[in-house]
Structure formats: structure tokens, C-alpha cells
Amino acid sequence: MRPSASVAKKTVLREQLKQLHSNLLPQIAAYTLVVALVAFLLYRWSQDIRVIIWALVVFIINGFGLARAVIFRDDVLDEPLRIGVSETVMATINGVLFAFLPLMVVPEATAEITMWIVFASTALAAASISMQSSWLPVFLGFNCTQMGALAYSLSLREEAIYQGLALGVLILLVALSLFAFNLQRAIQNAIILRFENNGLIHKLRSALTQTAEANRAKSVFLASASHDLRQPLHALGLLTETLGGTDLNENQQLVQTHMMSAVESTRTMLDSLLNISKLDAGAISAEPRPFLVQSIFTKLEAELAPTADENNLIYRTRETIAAAHSDPFIVELILRNLIANAIRYTQQGGLLVGCRRRPADLLMIEVWDTGVGMQPDQLDDIFREFKQLDNPERDAQKGFGLGLAIAQGLAKTIDSEIRVRSKPGKGTVFRFAIPASDAEIIADLPNATSMHEFMGKRVLIIDDDQRIRISMRSLLETWGCECIDAESAQEAIASLNGTSVDLMLVDYRLREGKTGRDAIHVLRATSQQSVPAIIITGDTGKERIKEAQSVDALLLHKPASASQLQRMMRSLL
Incomplete structure (x- = not known):
């Protein structure tokens, strides 16, 4: 919700006073140094004890002002207007204190002493431009009093040069005040612009957060949708390829071809969704x-x-x-x-x-x-x-x-x-x-797989979906494999009865919260052999992808084609 005008004005004032407080220490240091230098020179020339008393009073008031600013500096956050009034009062008091000097000395001073006082007063006014312009009342409260007193004290002298100098001091006061006003307006605009930029940055961050959340929701949806579709599609693809290896008439072959085309089209879509999920998950890493x-x-x-x-x-x-x-x-x-x-x-x-x-x-x-x-x-x-x-x-x-x-x-x-x-x-x-590579011997990519390479191999299939087990077994048997299928690791151990297998094909999600990784661990521990294994999963979630890839087994995503399965089996067998 957009803040009201009063709240916005209060916020800008708070930032102006923060900037004023940040200049308080160098301001008081400069003011004290000028007072000490002027008091030393004037007393040395005039031996007037009033100058020393004046300097001590200024030092004491400055000490109280500095202590008050340090103690109550956090009040700027809560009551900026009250603090602004307080700072204006303190600046006016300091201006009045400095005004006593020309009122005491200038009417009877020599030309050299008068010039020193004029120099000190105008130097303080010029320096206060950068230190006090963030809050104009403070600048005016200090300079209108001390420069007004200087102009008045100069006008009391009968010489024309002092009359002109008094007029010059007043003109300088007006010019400096106009400059301070413009500088305060620039500071206010800079503060407003900074808050507007902060608002835009906040909106941008919020938009980026919403975009990231939408992207995460997209990945979750793709992972969930593709997982639910992969199970039946995986079985359908295996059965269709198995059907293609049987004796079919011409019409049946045409139907089988169209079925494979439909399966391949759907598989391509799901593979694309899987690759997007993998890229989002950072689960694809290069092995050059x-x-x-x-x-x-x-x-x-x-x-x-x-x-x-x-x-x-x-x-x-x-x-x-x-x-x-x-x-x-x-x-x-x-x-x-x-x-x-x-x-x-x-x-x-x-x-x-x-x-x-x-x-x-x-x-x-x-x-x-x-x-x-x-x-x-x-x-x-x-x-x-x-x-x-x-x-x-x-x-x-x-x-x-x-x-x-x-x-x-x-x-x-x-x-x-x-x-x-x-x-x-x-x-x-x-x-x-x-x-490019400058290696002298380069191994070529693996060749295509021949069916006879799997002849007589014993393959254990573990999946809690009977359709998957039947379709996988039917396909592998056409390749010459001897298959044992089970829906859990315990059932597989009972079916094997101490015999060994050459390869395990294990679904990732099993019943009772078990995973394919658990089944592989149990079977390897029971047989005391590091049997090669392929984990087959339809889950494309980021955490699942990373977890599955950390297992000492190859990872195959549903719906898998026969050629994909062949290549993986060949690499292990």
C-alpha cells in the first residue's frame, strides 16, 4: 500500500536530520576551532577579558550540545519534527553566542581586528552551507543571528567603508540562504528518489521471487505429471516393441507401427520434460x-x-x-x-x-x-x-x-x-x-548393441507394478535373457534361493516406502556380490534425481525405449 503524504514527509524529514547529525561532529569541531583562534588573536591584540569569557561560554554550550546530540541521536527515528525544532533552537543559540563577539568588539575595534571578525563570521557561514543545508531552519537560525549582528555592528561605524561592508554582509547572507535553500531541495529530491528506487528494487525482488516460485511450481508440476504418465507408457512401449518381434500380418504390422509412433511421440515429450527438470535441478554434469x-x-x-x-x-x-x-x-x-x-x-x-x-x-x-x-x-x-x-x-x-x-x-x-x-x-x-583435443589415442563412442550379447544372461526384475514386470520380462526374453521377477527385495531373495544373477533392473519406488536403492543394498548384502544394477524411475523431481544419481547404479528414466535399455545393459554386461 502506498504511504500517505504525511508519512512520506515525515520519512524525508527523518533522513534530512540523519544527514544533519552525521555532520554534527565536524560542525562543532570547526566552530570550536574558529572560536578558539579568534579569541586568541583578539585577546592578544586587545587584552579584553570579555573575549576569554565569551569563548569559555561558547565551549560549554557546545559541550552540552554535543552530549545532547549523542544521547538523543536515536530520537530522530521516532520524533523527527521535535528533533528538528530542537536542533534549530540550538543552532540559533550558537548564532546568538557568536553574535556577541562583533557586538562587543567591532564598534571600537581596529581595522585589522574588524577584518578578522568579518573573515571568521563569513567563513562559518560558508562552511555551514555543506553541514547545515539538509535542514534549512538550522542554517537560518545560526547565520541570520551571527551575520545579522555583524552587519548591525558594522553599520554603527561612521566610516563609509564599514557601511558598505555591512551591506555586503547582508547581501552575502541572502545569497548563502538562497544557495542553502536550493541545496536542501536537492537533498530532499535525492532522498525521495532513493526511497522510490528502494521501492522499485523491492518490487523487482518481489517479482523475481514470484517468478522463481512460478518456475519451481512448473518444475513440480512437470515432474508429477510426467511421473504419473510414465508408468503405463513404459509398460505400453515395452509390450508394443515385444509385439513387433512376433509374427504379424500386414494389417497388424501397420497397427503396431502406428502404435510405436504414438508411443515414441509421447516418450519424446516426456523426455523433453525430464531434461528440463534435470537442467533446473542442476542434475546434469559434464564428464569431458x-x-x-x-x-x-x-x-x-x-x-x-x-x-x-x-x-x-x-x-x-x-x-x-x-x-x-x-x-x-x-x-x-x-x-x-x-x-x-x-x-x-x-x-x-x-x-x-x-x-x-x-x-x-x-x-x-x-x-x-x-x-x-x-x-x-x-x-x-x-x-x-x-x-x-x-x-x-x-x-x-x-x-x-x-x-x-x-x-x-x-x-x-x-x-x-x-x-x-x-x-x-x-x-x-x-x-x-x-x-579441440590433441590426444593421440581416442576411444570412439560405443557401437550398437547386438541381441546375442544378452543370450543366457540372468536378469532380476523388481517392480511393484505387475504390468511393468510382465512387459519387461516379455521383452528381455525375446533377447535371450533368463528373467526372475519380484515385487520386493524379500520376494526376490526367496525366488533366487541362493542363486546369482548377472543384472538387476529395479524400480525406484517400491511398496511400504522402500526404494530401489534399499533393494539393491539388501540384495548385494545377501549375495555378497556387487551385482550390476539399473534403477528405473518415472520420478523427475529435483531431489529424487539427485538422490537416484548418487546410487552406485545406472539410472534409466521411464518410459525407456528398447535401445536405451540395450545400451545400458551392454555397458554393464
Whole structure:
């Protein structure tokens, strides 16, 4: 709620008096020093004891004023107007005390002494501009009395020069007062501006907090929604792939193909949501190592070129012998998103994937296309989540607007950034830089998995969902595996009856609050063997992702494809 005008005025006054108090010590020190110097010179020249008495009275009053300001300095926070009046009274008293000097001395003083008094009075007035202008009544209370007394005492002299000097003192008083008034107004405006800026900063922080809360709520929603969908979709995908390995007639094969297409589309969407959740959770970390860039190019061309062919597009890869030092799997994910985006938004022509050597030992990975292109003002928007420039009808066939956001987030995990250039109707180029490698021996990326590698392997499946166990067992048996399934660690121990297994596939969430990590620990302790394990989970929450990744087992997210499961099994077996 916006404060009332009276409250705002009181707040400004409080800040003015705070500034006045901050200058109190140097003000009193300067005033005391001037009084001491003037008293010393005047007594030395005139031997007038009244000057010494005057100086002692000023020192005593200043001492009381300083003590009062120190003791009651916090009152500025509570009663600023009362303190302002009090400070004005004290300043007026000091002005009156100093006014006694010219009234006592000037009418009969020599020209030298008179000039010293005029110098001291005007010097104090000039110095008080910076020290007292934050609260104008204090400035006026002090200077109107002491300079008014000086002008009056000068006017008592008959000489014309003193009459002119008196007029000059009054003109100087008016000029200094106007300057002090303008300075006080500037100080007030600065205080008001500072409070307005503080208000804007508060609103900005509040807006940032609300944005962060909305982003957190989005992540929680995505995690919860994707988890509830992953369970049945995981089973459906496994069963559909198992069905594809059986004898089907032509119509059945067509239906199975459409089913797999629908499953893959949904899986792609959930994988995108999972990657966003992982990036938000900071659960994706790079593991750089040397690798051949061409190995990724070859793999992605084999995977994505058929899609380009279906769209009558030319898919070209410029072969390279370059070696990079980065995380090959993150680089592959970035490239897959960029290439898929290029295929999706290119109607004719094609795309080119290449690598260029750059100075500073960098490799520039580039994806060129002859697609629709973008306007310059659209380039910053394409990396926002759920942002699509050419899909107002939200056609799922054109994606969900997450690919480029995920790619940019992944690029940051390898200390890179995706840059884009585009011309409407001409096409677009995406590029990102990774460090080059000078390693002499570089292990290539793993090859595709052959089914015979799993022949005769004993696999333990633990999941409290019977549908998952049945579909997983059916798929693994088509690969030649011998499967034992159970819904808990205790049931698995009873089923194994002391025999060993080659691999464990364990769901993360089990009954009675148990987790896959607990089951793996119990089974390894019972068998006294470090059996390889894969934890399968549909939970994408930040805490769950971090906790699952800390387990000494591989992590596979539902809904998992057969190829994903094969690659993980191969790496363990």
C-alpha cells in the first residue's frame, strides 16, 4: 500500500536530520576551532577579558550540545519534527553566542581586528552551507543571528567603508540562504528518489521471487505429471516393441507401427520434460573426455537421415577428422535437438552438419538448413521454453517448443553457448563451440548393441507394478535373457534361493516406502556380490534425481525405449 503524504514527509524529514547529525561532529569541531583562534588573536591584540569569557561560554554550550546530540541521536527515528525544532533552537543559540563577539568588539575595534571578525563570521557561514543545508531552519537560525549582528555592528561605524561592508554582509547572507535553500531541495529530491528506487528494487525482488516460485511450481508440476504418465507408457512401449518381434500380418504390422509412433511421440515429450527438470535441478554434469566428432556425426546421420528422407530433404554431413575434448553424450544431445529442429522447420532443400576449426583450439559445430528462417527480433525468443514461432495451432507433430531450450541449457553445462544466424525464407545456422583435443589415442563412442550379447544372461526384475514386470520380462526374453521377477527385495531373495544373477533392473519406488536403492543394498548384502544394477524411475523431481544419481547404479528414466535399455545393459554386461 502506498504511504500517505504525511508519512512520506515525515520519512524525508527523518533522513534530512540523519544527514544533519552525521555532520554534527565536524560542525562543532570547526566552530570550536574558529572560536578558539579568534579569541586568541583578539585577546592578544586587545587584552579584553570579555573575549576569554565569551569563548569559555561558547565551549560549554557546545559541550552540552554535543552530549545532547549523542544521547538523543536515536530520537530522530521516532520524533523527527521535535528533533528538528530542537536542533534549530540550538543552532540559533550558537548564532546568538557568536553574535556577541562583533557586538562587543567591532564598534571600537581596529581595522585589522574588524577584518578578522568579518573573515571568521563569513567563513562559518560558508562552511555551514555543506553541514547545515539538509535542514534549512538550522542554517537560518545560526547565520541570520551571527551575520545579522555583524552587519548591525558594522553599520554603527561612521566610516563609509564599514557601511558598505555591512551591506555586503547582508547581501552575502541572502545569497548563502538562497544557495542553502536550493541545496536542501536537492537533498530532499535525492532522498525521495532513493526511497522510490528502494521501492522499485523491492518490487523487482518481489517479482523475481514470484517468478522463481512460478518456475519451481512448473518444475513440480512437470515432474508429477510426467511421473504419473510414465508408468503405463513404459509398460505400453515395452509390450508394443515385444509385439513387433512376433509374427504379424500386414494389417497388424501397420497397427503396431502406428502404435510405436504414438508411443515414441509421447516418450519424446516426456523426455523433453525430464531434461528440463534435470537442467533446473542442476542434475546434469559434464564428464569431458577426448572423442572423434565424426563418430557422433555418423551416429546421428544413421538415426535422423531417414526422417529427412521421408520429408524429401537432403541430409548431408561434412566429414571431419577433428577430435574434441568435451562430454560426447551432451554434445550428441545438443546436436540431436538442433538437427531435429532443422528437419522440422525445413520444407524443401535440406540441411548440412559440419565442424570448423577455430583459433584458440576450438571446434565450431554447425547445423545449416534451408528452412523458413526467422526475423532478427525473433532470435532471442527461440530458446525460451514452450516457445514456437510457427506453430500457433500447437500441432504436436511440430514438437513442443522445448528442443532449443534444452539444447541451450545443455550447452551451458559444457561451458558453451548456442548462437544463431537466420534470414527469413533463406534458412538458419546454429553453431556452438567445444574445445579441440590433441590426444593421440581416442576411444570412439560405443557401437550398437547386438541381441546375442544378452543370450543366457540372468536378469532380476523388481517392480511393484505387475504390468511393468510382465512387459519387461516379455521383452528381455525375446533377447535371450533368463528373467526372475519380484515385487520386493524379500520376494526376490526367496525366488533366487541362493542363486546369482548377472543384472538387476529395479524400480525406484517400491511398496511400504522402500526404494530401489534399499533393494539393491539388501540384495548385494545377501549375495555378497556387487551385482550390476539399473534403477528405473518415472520420478523427475529435483531431489529424487539427485538422490537416484548418487546410487552406485545406472539410472534409466521411464518410459525407456528398447535401445536405451540395450545400451545400458551392454555397458554393464
